[in-house]
Amino acid sequence: MMRRLLLPALASGLWLAGAAGGQAADAPPGASSCTGCHAAQRIPDSVIPRIAGRKAGDIVQFMREYRSGAWPSSVMGRIAKGFDDQQIDAIATWFAAQPE
Amino acid sequence: MAIPRRTLLKTAAAASLAAPSIASAQAGAGRVVVIGGGFAGATAARTLQTLEPKLAVTLVEPNRVYTSCPFSNGVLAALWEISQQRFGYDGVVKTGVTLAQTAATAIDAAAKTVTLADGNKLSYDRLVMSPGIDIDWTALPGYDEAAAQKMPHAWKAGDQTVLLRQQLQNMEDGGLVVMSSPANPFRCPPGPYERASLITYWLKIWKPKSKLLILDAKDTFSKQRLFQNAWAQLYPGMIEWVPLSKGGKVVSVDPATLTLTTEFGRHKAAVANVIPPQKAGAIAQQAGVADRSGWCPVEPVAFESTLRPGIHVLGDAAIMGGMPKSAFAANAQAKVCAAAIVDLLAGRKPVDPILINTCFSLVAADYGISIAGVYRPDKGQLVEVPGSGGASPLDVVGGYRGQEALYASSWFKTITAETFG
Numbered sequence: 001m002m003r004r005l006l007l008p009a010l011a012s013g014l015w016l017a018g019a020a021g022g023q024a025a026d027a028p029p030g031a032s033s034c035t036g037c038h039a040a041q042r043i044p045d046s047v048i049p050r051i052a053g054r055k056a057g058d059i060v061q062f063m064r065e066y067r068s069g070a071w072p073s074s075v076m077g078r079i080a081k082g083f084d085d086q087q088i089d090a091i092a093t094w095f096a097a098q099p100e
Numbered sequence: 101m102a103i104p105r106r107t108l109l110k111t112a113a114a115a116s117l118a119a120p121s122i123a124s125a126q127a128g129a130g131r132v133v134v135i136g137g138g139f140a141g142a143t144a145a146r147t148l149q150t151l152e153p154k155l156a157v158t159l160v161e162p163n164r165v166y167t168s169c170p171f172s173n174g175v176l177a178a179l180w181e182i183s184q185q186r187f188g189y190d191g192v193v194k195t196g197v198t199l200a201q202t203a204a205t206a207i208d209a210a211a212k213t214v215t216l217a218d219g220n221k222l223s224y225d226r227l228v229m230s231p232g233i234d235i236d237w238t239a240l241p242g243y244d245e246a247a248a249q250k251m252p253h254a255w256k257a258g259d260q261t262v263l264l265r266q267q268l269q270n271m272e273d274g275g276l277v278v279m280s281s282p283a284n285p286f287r288c289p290p291g292p293y294e295r296a297s298l299i300t301y302w303l304k305i306w307k308p309k310s311k312l313l314i315l316d317a318k319d320t321f322s323k324q325r326l327f328q329n330a331w332a333q334l335y336p337g338m339i340e341w342v343p344l345s346k347g348g349k350v351v352s353v354d355p356a357t358l359t360l361t362t363e364f365g366r367h368k369a370a371v372a373n374v375i376p377p378q379k380a381g382a383i384a385q386q387a388g389v390a391d392r393s394g395w396c397p398v399e400p401v402a403f404e405s406t407l408r409p410g411i412h413v414l415g416d417a418a419i420m421g422g423m424p425k426s427a428f429a430a431n432a433q434a435k436v437c438a439a440a441i442v443d444l445l446a447g448r449k450p451v452d453p454i455l456i457n458t459c460f461s462l463v464a465a466d467y468g469i470s471i472a473g474v475y476r477p478d479k480g481q482l483v484e485v486p487g488s489g490g491a492s493p494l495d496v497v498g499g500y501r502g503q504e505a506l507y508a509s510s511w512f513k514t515i516t517a518e519t520f521g
Contacts, residue, residue: 030454030474032435036428037458037507039514046510074492074504075458075472082474082488087454 028090030083040098053100059092129154130225130445133214135204135383137161139168139427140230140415142192143434143519148228149195152442158222159192160214162203166520169288170427171512172257176265177298179465185257191521207387209408226441229389229396230414230430231381232256233287236394239377241352250355251372254295255287267371268299274309275370278360280350281316282377285395287416287425289322290471292375294461297327299373300335301464310370314341315362316348322424323461323469323491330463350374380417387411395419400477402440402450403433412437421482423475428511429457431519452477454485460508468504 038051051059065071067080083091129152134145137159145159168185175182193199200222206215207227214222235253237244243251252267254260268277277299281292296314303310320343321327331339342348347364354361358369379385379394389396389405396413397406400421405411414437415430423429432455440450458472473489475482492504 027439029451029476030456032439033432033454033456035435035518036431036456037511037514039518041517043510043514043517046513047506048510048514074500074507075470078472078488078490079456079458079474082454082456082485 026094028087028094030087031091031094034091034095038095050100051095052098054096056089056092056096059095060088063088063092129156131156131158131223132226132228132441132445133158133160133222133224134228134230135160135207135214136230136232136381136415137163137166137189137192138230138232138415138430139170139515139519140430140434141228142166142189143431144228144230144414144438145197146192146195146519146521147435147438148441149197151438152445153196155442155445156198157196158198158200159189160200160202160204160216160222161189162201162217164188164201167256167258167261168427168512168516169255169257169291170515172254172261173291173295173298174462175257175261176254176268176295177302177465178265178269179298182258182262185261187516187520189520194521204383205386207383207411209388209411212410225410225445227411228414228434228437228441229384229387229411229417230434231383231417233378233416233425234381236377236379240350240374242355243353243374243376247353247355248374251353251358251369251374253374253376255291255375255378264371264373268302271307271310271370273307275307276368277303277310277312277371277373278358278367278369279312279314279373279375280353280360281314281318281321281375283317283344283349285419285425286375286378288459289424289426290327290459290461292316293321293323293327294463295373296339296341297330297335297461297463300331300338304335304338310338312339313367313369314339314348315350315360315367316341316343317350318348319343319345322459323471325494326469326491327461327463329494330467330469334464334467380413384413384417389413390417391419393419400480400482401452402444403437412441421475422473422484423455423457423482424459424473426457426459427515427519428459429455431515432456455482458511460504460511462505462508463501464505466505467501468506468508469501470504470507 063080066073066076149157165186202216202218252260252264254264352361358372360367380390384390396418403412414433416425436453443450455475460470469492471491474485
């Protein structure tokens, strides 16, 4: 279902996947902070899900539902409330372009 | 065209001094020196080198391994060992960063040089300072470096953490543990209360007749109601918190008798943990980036010092508006700063950043609470985005606290991998 989401940012976004490690210079505002919990590298035994390489539409949907409270969360609802739709779209598009 | 001989000589001298800078600038890069290899500095060095491989990045750090303050309260409660708090710099060096295993002793902001304890001098185009905190040994009468061997602060993790744990383990059941907590600002705002929680968690299992007293120079603290509700539920009658308004501020200590004196009275401890007033690491004062408060004012986009251009200050040493002094914040600031420095060296203007902070605290091994915030520049300061952030709910169902404890341990594995590689 989420594959059918076609967002403006996805349609227009042409992102260069830069240096490995979730640290590409073109990261949109906010993206570099996400890796404090959602690391670029694989973390053994972590219960925090990876987001690098996930579909942008999925990340957008989760962030919107965290923000509205439709999907229960601990810190993510509080963090999502700090971002508007455009910022979420840009961050999601960037993470989708990172190596899974 | 006739050029006066004296001018020509001066120009030649200037050119030869500046030669490496010109050469690297032509190669589209530059020289960045990072002082201090903690959560901010190690992240900044790795990120700079990864973002721009042509940069010459030098990390100045005298210690071979870093001992993490986050999660060190778990060492006090014997949940894990101090060895699990230690991280080396191999992962930083692997990215191409040069490690200068020595201390920075002087900074000349005008000449853009850093003098090292080993006698070398480094030139930079941009300097990143992340010196962390120093204990303010002048702030609390009776509390000096010798006193810290009797009444450990354990606010820089390592030997001090081990000493405090040994003292707790040697204490007789029924003893009184006294902690003092300083006025704001200080490293890790929820840290003293997580520590009180985890020490009491351990006391309840091993020395259940003991009690813990917190003498506080504040009337409120981070995640206060969450902590106090949990204390009432998990450790009834074991923790007493004395706020500023009830005479909680410690005004002097006596290491010989383990006595802490407040405005209202004296408290003799079996084990005393004095968390004293702090300031930015000493090199920040020397460099002229610290103001009269002892901390370092910066602008909110690239975290460049408002006192010394060309020097960026990150982490606990800096005044970051609404952002607390935490490892998560230091790591986030370092990534933003690294991208901004790459932009600045390439002649681009850095865009306004958004930063996140998330701090987990353990109240027991399987009981976690958190606070989060989202920050952006506004009128020259980092301010919290209205309507965002906040602490864990007071009323929860099911396994919420257990889930946050799991997130806490996953976060620690993640942030240390993000920082040290």
